Amino acid sequence: MNWNAYGASLLETIRSSKPLVHHITNVVVTNDTANVTLHLGALPVMAHAVEEVAEMTAIAGALVLNIGTLSKHWVEAMVIAGKTANDKGIPIILDPVGAGATQYRTETCHRLLEELSISVIRGNLGEVSILAGLGGEVRGVESVSAGGEAVDVAKTLAQKQNCTVSITGKEDVISDGTRTVLVDNGHQWLTTLTGTGCSSTTAVAAFSAVEKDPVTASACALMCFGLAAEIAAPRAKGPASFKTAFYDALYNLNTRDIEQGGRIREFS
């Protein structure tokens, strides 16, 4: 498979078809993830009222469930939105922000994974390791330790939940339990900003709206996301000027960039 050419074509499809990406997400990253959605070419919407999430989800191309600042009514809305998504065949991307840091977060993830059919879980190594039952430590929303290497951890959770798992880090690992793909794009500057993990989840959702295979959607999304960071890095004088350059680069990312710079490889 020519990953770069295919990833570039998916990005073009997002830009021409402008799928709606519905977010029930945390209050830290709402603005950032809405902008990332737009810069990739998709349309963002945020809604969390139980009165409307089913209707809003029904017209979306993908649904993001992000537990970063969860509370009772928002979780209720996630379940309602998620059931609509499942009924309509709309992919759900779950971001288990801070799973393992508190019981409430871990239990909410398990509840969502039990009641809904999730397409992709996108998290850091600690979060995924804890959800996989392999142990690990998450301090706040930061991965501190895990019960194994990323490839094994991703595979374990993917097999357990029968979904695709994307662990972002120095190298991103995507696995559906059988097939595993690695993405080597990205830049250290991403770690100096809040919400870049959540934003990568949004990218996975935008690509999932136009690509049925969740491994392919995740890999191409994370390649484009990471590549934009690489393109932006030379303009950075610090995290904020990096952020400006990164968002500009996401918007300006083109086929040539991707064909030259994408670094996806099949692991198994």
Place this chain on the structure above:
Amino acid sequence: MNWNAYGASLLETIRSSKPLVHHITNVVVTNDTANVTLHLGALPVMAHAVEEVAEMTAIAGALVLNIGTLSKHWVEAMVIAGKTANDKGIPIILDPVGAGATQYRTETCHRLLEELSISVIRGNLGEVSILAGLGGEVRGVESVSAGGEAVDVAKTLAQKQNCTVSITGKEDVISDGTRTVLVDNGHQWLTTLTGTGCSSTTAVAAFSAVEKDPVTASACALMCFGLAAEIAAPRAKGPASFKTAFYDALYNLNTRDIEQGGRIREFS
């Protein structure tokens, strides 16, 4: 009327009198709209607790009600704040974000329009068309189609609700049902960022705090807002560097810029 000179004088009045603009708004744009308020020279405040919105509204020069991420208690707070505003003669600016996308949003707008006396509705063409009963389609928060041309749609809703309606787009249309004014300022970059519609609503509110005529307040606000975007455009390398330049330009906007660049004309 010399619109440019008058608009420039209103901006100076905002900067010298620093009116308080109270927002009950969505969680995506809180930070952006607070900054836009400040950069124009007014003072922003955000509060949504039913326990305090009446008291906070009572000291404000204008009230923004924005339904972008509404929920039950926030709507309740909007009604309470709105009644105080009406009692005190404080203008209310309604942003019907996503009206038409879900029944809950459409019905909430109708409820607010019924229970409160609204000064200005600022929305996109699809949202306004749906509220006017002319049909149309809104996907998430994006206008897809409408039941007529912007001038007719604005007039229809203005007459129906006995208020001023501002539809922003390539050309902005402001109508109170009798008098219609067009603003030709603005830039395509505004469409690449989340929350610029909401921010234009905030600008209308800041101008409404110092100008009693809602058509004049809206037109001058949208002229200044659009003009800052034009001034910023040459510095843009993408949406994020545009945003930086745009906010800088709002803050730096001066009488000479407005006298040279404002493009308001009476349509009827």
Place this chain on the structure above:
Amino acid sequence: MNWNAYGASLLETIRSSKPLVHHITNVVVTNDTANVTLHLGALPVMAHAVEEVAEMTAIAGALVLNIGTLSKHWVEAMVIAGKTANDKGIPIILDPVGAGATQYRTETCHRLLEELSISVIRGNLGEVSILAGLGGEVRGVESVSAGGEAVDVAKTLAQKQNCTVSITGKEDVISDGTRTVLVDNGHQWLTTLTGTGCSSTTAVAAFSAVEKDPVTASACALMCFGLAAEIAAPRAKGPASFKTAFYDALYNLNTRDIEQGGRIREFS
């Protein structure tokens, strides 16, 4: 005491130990304060669900309680988190945003001050004056007038509440009621952006996580915060380019900058 050398060493300690700073804060500044936490070298987390705030607070190095967009359940969460912090000896930094603007805000502050042992109150002159019982006026979140000079106002509240009080302004005043320290770093650009007061509170919290004396922690935090603003100012063409430069400067701030530019002095 060599304030500059000591302040620089505290910043190094934050960067090497990466303390977790738990925020229950307003929806306007969540993204900004998370980034400021990261740029200083600490780890931010935001959580407000009553189900998890105790557990999240228990692993934090400091707790920020910011009432900028308070509501019933968030106040309840603040009390629960605060009690855990007190039990564990974790410093609480209170930001009384808009105290005095509404009764609800003033009463909530008094409740938090009564039920919890607060380490530092960081506010503007009007807010602190009102909490001290000295009168004053706060319009929205802006200090309009106060019942005395900053030094006296800070001392009064510090003695009354048996805590440290930091009033930020042209010159920052920090007092525990006995000892008073002044910080002369900062820049006028900070007043053109929303949330810079809240962000300075976050800085105080990050320093409080690594320094037990609240006067020292506050003074060194506000010195670093203000110094980054001074370093950024020459790059500003307006508030937004200032913000970018300021965040970059916070991240890049080093020992030499602090030794050359810090301006703390003991007042009494």
